[in-house]
Amino acid sequence: MKVLKRGEFVKQVKALKGGTYVGLDIETDPKALKKDRFTGEPNPYSTITKLGSLSGNLGSDYGRRVQKHLDASGIEEAVEVQPRAWGTLLPNRMLVEHKGKYYLQIIPDSATKPIYIADGRVVEHADLIDLLPLDRGETSSTQASLGEYAKVIVRDIKIDSIKRIRWFGEEFELVD
Secondary structure (H helix, E strand, O other), rough: EEEEHHOOOOHHHHHOOOOOEEEEEEEEEEOOOOOOHHHHHHOOOOEHHHHHHEEEEEEEOHHHHHHHHHHHHOOOOOOOOOOOOOEEOOOOOOEEOOEEEEEEEEEEEOOOOOOEEEEEEEEEEHHHHHHOOOOOOOOOOOHHOOOOOOOOOEEHHHHEEEEEEEEOEEEEEEEE
């Protein structure tokens, strides 16, 4: 596997025109709660890491994708995309810049079930759910009218969280 520095990766993504398909391996440290949400007992773990993989499209126009899904579902409604709540989407629609950090904007089409590691051992998500922040709710009232499988999901993945990327027929390990 080839090695690619994160700064060089960002430079390459900025230079891309059009869209592309990628696969990502991601490692994050979810912000665990200090106490169990329901019992109030202290969080017994000092570290929690989440590992996952996803693949999808970079450079897609979110509004156009939502409109295409609405049209295919027979819903006659014009899409009005709201401005981003945070960060600046760069012109090629692949990167978001926020407070000096970069995030890869991806519309995923598949993802693996995440693996959670707490204090060095694999732990089921069900055993951690009351120690982790709640998932974000719906972000688009327009999409609320779509069936669950027709929604267009956008993820902003922090470049620092990407461990490996598969694109253009090659796999790279991202390093600092």
